[in-house]
Amino acid sequence: MFDRIAELAIRRPRLILIVAFVAVLVMGAVGGGAFDRLRDGGFDDPASSSSRAGEIIEEKFGGETNLILLVEAPDGVDDPAARESGAALVAELRSEDGLANIVSYWETGSPDLRSQDGTEALVLAHVRGEETELAQHTDAVVDGYTGTYDGTLTVRAGGGAAIGSDMSTQVVDDLILAEVIAVPLVLLLLLVVFGSVVAALLPLVIVVIAIAGTFAQLAILGGITEVSISATNLTTALGLGLGVDYALLMTSRFRDRLAAGVRVEDAVRQTVVTAGRTVAFSAATVAAALGTLLVFPQYFLRSIGYAGVGVVAIAAVSTLFVMPALFMLLGHRVNKGRMPWAKPGAPVVQGSLWGRLARAVMRRPVLTALPVLAVLLASTAPLLGITFGVPDERVLPTGAESRQVSEALRDNFEGNDDAALHIVIDEPVAGPELAGYAVGLSALTGVVRVESSAGTFADGSATAVAAGNPGLGRDDAERITVVSGLTPASDAAQDLVREVRAIAGPGGSQPLVGGSDAALIDSKDSIGDRIPLALGLIAGTTFVLLFLFTGSIVQPLRALVLNMLTLGATLGVMTWIFQEGNLSGPLGFTPQPMELAMTVLMFCIAFGLSMDYEVFITSRIKELHDEGADNGTAVADGLGHTGRIVTAAAVLLAVSFFAFGTAQISFMQMFGLGSGLAILLDAVVVRGVLVPASMRLLGRWNWYAPAVLRKVHARIGLREGGTAPQPATVQPPSPAHPPLPRREDTTRV
Missing domain, CATH: 3.30.70.1320 (Multidrug efflux transporter AcrB pore domain like)
Known part of the structure; x- marks a missing residue:
């Protein structure tokens, strides 16, 4: 497949670019109507x-x-x-x-x-x-x-x-500020990384196609089903990040081949069948992680899944077809506009730093890995006390009018009408039975008053304002309002919801309890019930894709374990900051429980992007291993070749997420800082230390698969050039590790 894409780009580069240009115009026209079809909200389970x-x-x-x-x-x-x-x-x-x-x-x-x-x-x-x-x-x-x-x-x-x-208005302002900060920084970093104006501009082509295509997709889906307007935020952030990631990998490999003296046509072929294959598998792993968001009933999360899968797929497809066409037409002009610091004629990727780091780690794998593991595990500790909530007025800045009103309601009034429980009974109820039910509700701890068509009650009896509100009763239904003095979203307020739901309805009816605290409990339950399914799908699809990519069952397991370490540390640090309130002063937010939907979203995105870099690095290590390099050489040289690319890609992507740290909405801050931290931890700490250490300790086990699975991989696995690899012949190894190059032959702890 990748051979055919390369040949198409070599023979018809102008046709590919013309088709891409027309597609962008069409997608832009369709996507321009996305905002009219997308909706706010979507945090609640519609079946709750x-x-x-x-x-x-x-x-x-x-x-x-x-x-x-x-x-x-x-x-x-x-x-x-x-x-x-x-x-x-x-x-x-x-x-x-x-x-x-x-x-x-x-x-x-x-x-x-x-x-x-x-x-x-x-x-x-x-x-x-x-x-x-x-x-x-x-x-x-x-x-x-x-x-x-x-x-x-x-x-x-x-x-x-x-x-x-107020949230919607502030989110728009926050996004504009984040993009104003991120886009110039990304452009500057692209110039630093590529050292050439032309090469630095190439990723922007993929960014434009990915964002335009995903907006068109959202506009179409918005006319069919409920789609949250929040999906547009992820589209711009991921479109910018992944477009840069994939184009960076392709451009680096192409310039590498040119610097090695390869003809332009052959450089295009080699780039597509190696870096192109990596982009395809990387996109599949990211899309699989984001696709798991579709299992949740909240259309906020499903919408992020639509946008995530769309932007990843469009970025990958456009990279595979448009980038080779651009390479073919530009040829050596890809290096035009060279910056003063760039070395003419040198390969883009210089692997000495990452290669030396990998060799140093593999000489003492346990000694170097243990401190890193200790720090990651210690960072995970705050998760032991994590609690979850949904967005309320506290996510807004203190100057927001609606937040000030909520605070005044709690401080100056008896009970909080804004956080009342709204009970509805969708059938006729006799007056005496309704009054008895309301009396029981009014006796619950924390309840200030209960209003119904049968009267107003407090402390287990009718109040001085005993007359009922006729607007709360109908011939076929009754409505009861329960006003409490409890802090909204607190444990006590949620316990009150459970107590109200535990009371039998009047006349054998089935009351339905609504309100903000009831919605919080239902959201936590619905998301919590589906998290095991989501985790299973992420782990299963990741395992299958990495097995097809590497032919090993050990590599997927290693990748999953290391990714869990990264994500655990990231979520722990975010809990330490945003729930426990550390750094609340400098960041300007109010500590509160972790926002549930945004935490799930951050987990899926960080997991997918971690697998992105996993594929980048593993692809080159596997390539060298298949060429006959021993384990130590393949790991060291593989990291040497890809380390700079992964670091540059991670920094560029992290910048686009860290820009959300300037947001005034606290869950936007948490999402941006958490995603950026996860990306850097994974690309620098995990890939720089834990990957070479674990692969050194695993030795020949790295590429092990049972005989049955080796045959499966031989039939359906892909490698450079699109041919099936030969079945692996790795057998369970002896305890001894395979040797590194002679000067690094001793493994010490």
């Missing part, structure tokens, strides 16, 4: 109890409260002027098409809607619509009513809808 509760409340009761206007009156909310202005504000809000279920202090007189000092009052409302429409309606209300109203009141917006709006 909390989601079904929300749907029934939306359908039969006009929706849960998701917008809270905090209204401040300096002279008190009961001042005549404040009452008049408050009534006018509520009247205007009722004229808004996007709002429903508007309840205010001035209409109800409920003391629960007035602050303890009497200077603030609440207006509760439900913003209609799905995620995108909801965001538009929320923005209209925030823009039209917050600030000074009627010269008397000060209005601020909070609640789930306003928090979501």
Whole structure:
């Protein structure tokens, strides 16, 4: 296959580039409409109890409260002027098409809607619509009513809808800043790595194709199924990183061949059948890791899976076809615009540093590996105390208005309406039975009040405001609101959800419990239930792909173990920082439980990119081994040839992720810093120390496979040039390690 791609590029380079150019124009036109079809949100399991509760409340009761206007009156909310202005504000809000279920202090007189000092009052409302429409309606209300109203009141917006709006706005700002930082740095680093203007610009061709193609894919999928707008963020980051990675590998190999005196046509052939094969297998491993996100029910994670698989596939295909065509037309002009520090006529890859490091490690494999293992395992320790949550107002900067409203609700009001539990019973319920059920709920620890059509209850009995809210009852359904004074997303708040769900429904009914804390529990359960499947798919597909790539069962197992060490250390450090609060001052975030969906996402991306570099290095080691080099020489020379490429690729990709460290949204910071750290740990520490140490200790076991699997690999495995390799003849080795070159013949601990 790779031979045929090379021949096509040699014979028809202009045709390939013309087709690619037209494809980019078409994909750009289609992808331009992606943002109109993508949606916000997607963090909840649509099949969960909390989601079904929300749907029934939306359908039969006009929706849960998701917008809270905090209204401040300096002279008190009961001042005549404040009452008049408050009534006018509520009247205007009722004229808004996007709002429903508007309840205010001035209409109800409920003391629960007035602050303890009497200077603030609440207006509760439900913003209609799905995620995108909801965001538009929320923005209209925030823009039209917050600030000074009627010269008397000060209005601020909070609640789930306003928090979501502030998050979306801040995420866009964070992404723009990250790209402004990352793109110039990547361009500068490309010049440093390649030492040539023309060579440094080549990866940008792949970047443009990958991003344009993936945006087109998302636009098409957005018209078919639910796709999160967050997928666009990953598209730009991975498109930039992988486009640079794959183009770097191909360009380095091509320039290497030219520097060795090979004709341009032969250099293209050798590049495609060696580096091209590596790109194909590398892309397959990354795509397999990101594809596991499709097993989760949250369309936020599934959307990242769509975008991840798409951008990897498009980047790999365009690298395999477009890069050889460019090489064929450019020839030796690929070195044009040489930088002053570049050595003319020298190969791009100079392996002395990484080769010397590998040889030094293999002389004392245990002595060099143990300190690294100790540091990685120590970094993993914080995972013992990890807890998970979902995004709330604390991920926003302290100056965000919706966060300030949430803090005021907790500090100044009795109970927190924003974090209330919303119970719905989708069948008729008799009044006395409903009242008895509400009384039981009101007696639970932490509950401030329970509101229902049968009355308002607190501490196990009816309150002074005993009249029921008729808007909470229908002939065919009942709705109950449970307001607590517990901190949202805390262990106590989640325990309350479990206690409420454990109480038998009135008249044998099956209540559904919704609200933010119920959604948190359901999200953790649904993701947790599928994590074993996701891990199994990642491990299984990685094992199969690396076996097909190497013909060994030992190499996939070694790669999986080393990747788990990297990921464990990375997640441990992120827990130490973002959950335990270390470095919260310099980074400017509020410590809180690890964001569950983003942690899963970071794991899958970091795993896939780690396998990317695994394939880069193993491909060259295997190539040298197949040419007859002994174990030590193959490892040392393989790392010598690929070490600089992997390091450069890792730094370039890490820069694009580290740029997210400037974000004001804390889970964006965590994702960017964690992904960048995992990439550097894997490319430098693991590949530089643990890979040569483990391969030295394994010796001839490195390429071992049972006889049955050797026959399987002989039939379906691929190697350079597309031919099947000969069956491995490696037998279980003797305890002695194979010799390294004579000057390195002694292994010491």
